[in-house]
Amino acid sequence: MKRLPLWASNTLFLLLLASLITISAVSQTTSALGFYGRNVLVEGAVLGLALLFLCLFKVPVNSVGFVRVRPSLILTAAGLALSGYGLASGVNVLWNLFMRSLGAHFPQSGGLPLQGPLEIVLTVVCVALIPAFCEEFFFRGVFMRSCEPLGKWHAILLSGALFGLLHMQAQNLIAHMALGVVISYLVHRSGSLFVGMTYHGVNNLIAVGLSAAARSGTGPLQLGTPAPVFGTVLAALIVLGLSGLFFAGFMAVFRMLTGNRDSAPAAIKGGRLVLSSIPLFLALMIIGSVLTLGFFKAFGVLG
Structure with a gap:
């Protein structure tokens, strides 16, 4: 199967990072883009750069993983996304409580535009559907496949971690x-991007739904409702436990429905690997600087 060279995919990632930083800087200096305009630009950069590199290196678009799968596999991926969201939420709550105990105060999200049916539809399209297609095409369809010569788990962990970073x-x-790591594993094992797109789309759709529920100002999701730390930790642990059980069950079904796709493409030699990784090292240095700045702001070091 033809794939991008590793140095090309690493360069692609660096260019995407530069594009996203530029879009973020522009959106902060002008309100002309708006929420939807910014999202369309971001996802356009994700998909456009991936397609550009595929064309430059003459890699067929149909080689990225548009493989049909059984409906049962799609439903299982959706179940994994539902339970996985609970796991991620529990981890996120505990992580933020831990950081808060150290004195960090992260900025609160401004929320999603969900005023009326039209905004809800546009938000679902821009937050759930378009990112699920574009980002899975980039990370699992193009980037992860170019990393497969490094080995199965190297490709899964690298593409998943970079997605999160x-x-x-x-x-x-x-x-x-x-x-990112979970979706990479599911796509690698199933061999189909549709599985990753399903998981990604359902995950983001849940986020939109919870944001809408919080905006409605009813129940435990009401915005601004204070919660004691002990109660929050207990709730997070319960959610983690229940979600973990369901996730393990869905994962067992998923593994039964899929065969093992372990393959052994030609390995990349050490010297070539170092040279191929230079763009990625540069990208990681930039991301590390941005994250460090975020932590400094959270701890009040920069005022």
Whole structure:
């Protein structure tokens, strides 16, 4: 199967990082883009750069993993996403409580535009559907496949971790990286991007639904409702336990429905690997700087 050279995919990641930082800087200096305009630009950069590199290196688009799978596998992926969201939420709550105990105060999200049916539909499209397609095409369809010569788990862990790091959100760092690794594993084992898109889309759709529930101002999801630390920790542990049980069950079903796709493409030699990794090292230095700045702000070091 033809794939991008590793140096090309690492360069692609570096260019995407530069594009996202530029879009973020522009959106902070002008309100002309708006929420939807910014999201469309971000996902356009994700998909556009991936397609550009595939064209430059003459890699067929149909080689990235658009493989049909049984409906049962899609439903299992959706179940994994539902239970996985509970796991990620529990981890995220504990992570933020731990950081808060150290004196960190992360900025609160401004929420999603969900005023009326039209905004809800647009938000679902821009937050759940488009990112599920574009980001899975980039990370699992293009990047992970180019990393497969490094070995199965190297490809899964690297593509998943970079997916989480590229969000550059210190308060959600662990959850995003775990999400990326899980989706990478599911796509690698099933051989289909549709599985990853399903998981990604359902995950983001749940986030939109919970944001809408919080905005409605009813029940335990009411915005601004204070919660005691002990109660929050207990609730997070319960959610982690229950979600973990369901996740393990769905994962067992998923493994039964899929065969083992372990393959052994030609390995990359040490010297070539170091040279190929230079763009990735540069990207990681930039991401590390952004995350460090975020932690400094959270701890009040920069005022």
